[in-house]
Amino acid sequence: MPRVMLLVSANLTNIELLQPQDGTDDGNINYFFRLHCEGSHWKTKDRVVISLMFKKAKEEEIVATYCQGCGRVGRITLIPGYGTPLTEHNNHEVRLIVFDCNGLLPTDYSFNGGWLAKTTSGTEIHIDLSGNEEDSNGEYIGIVNGMEDAITDLEGKFVPFEV
Numbered sequence: 001m002p003r004v005m006l007l008v009s010a011n012l013t014n015i016e017l018l019q020p021q022d023g024t025d026d027g028n029i030n031y032f033f034r035l036h037c038e039g040s041h042w043k044t045k046d047r048v049v050i051s052l053m054f055k056k057a058k059e060e061e062i063v064a065t066y067c068q069g070c071g072r073v074g075r076i077t078l079i080p081g082y083g084t085p086l087t088e089h090n091n092h093e094v095r096l097i098v099f100d101c102n103g104l105l106p107t108d109y110s111f112n113g114g115w116l117a118k119t120t121s122g123t124e125i126h127i128d129l130s131g132n133e134e135d136s137n138g139e140y141i142g143i144v145n146g147m148e149d150a151i152t153d154l155e156g157k158f159v160p161f162e163v
Contacts, residue, residue: 002038003079003100005161006109007093008086013150016088017118021126024083024096031097032110032130033158035065035074038103042069047110065104074104082161088120098161109156111138121145129154 012018020026032047064075079098086094099106113128123145129138140151 002105003098003161003163004105004158005082005098006096006106007157007159008096008109009092009094009153009155010086010151011153012086012088012091013152014120014144014147015117015149015151016120017085017116018087018091018151019083019085019116020096021114021116024085025078025080026114027078029114030112031106032112033106034108036105036107037067037069037072037074038101038105039072040067040069042067043107047108067103072103075102076100076104076106077102096156099158106158109158111154111156117149117151119144119147119149121147125149127151 010018020029022028030049032049034044034047036043064073066073077100079100082095082098084090084095111129113130115127115129117125117127117140119125121144125142125144127140129140129151139154142149
């Protein structure tokens with residue numbers, strides 16, 4: 001079973017930390033991506049919304065779904081402990097999360113709601129990075145304590161992961 005890692009990048013202005021609301025192993029955040037079947041090469045047309053809802057104590061199956069191309073059941077499991085938040089000094093291709101894939105592979109990640117940003121002044125901001133239908137990755141620009149804070153040029157990509 002292959003493992004894939006989600007790498008994320010963003011330009012951060014006056015933001016010292018960006019991560020899913022409950023940390024990089026957040027099992028409550030919804031993940032938005034397309035699925036690709038390893039067997040039939042079928043791909044979902046639209047992005048699927050998957051809520052992981054896992055227990056942090058151990059690995060758990062998080063996605064089990066049928067491939068519409070071949071009918072097999074595919075599974076995706078979150079492997080906790082590999083993620084890192086984005087920081088003002090580490091914000092390019094940062095390891096966010098690792099998935100163990102059996103039959104289905106995630107592709108075309110889209111950012112969503114449920115993110116936590118900490119400004120350089122120490123203020124925590126709960127934000128939605130989902131954008132709109134034309135732009136699958138949004139941005140955040142706001143004024144906190146008289147300073148402009150911004151999260152722009154969001155990118156996410158899945159790459160093979162080997163321990």
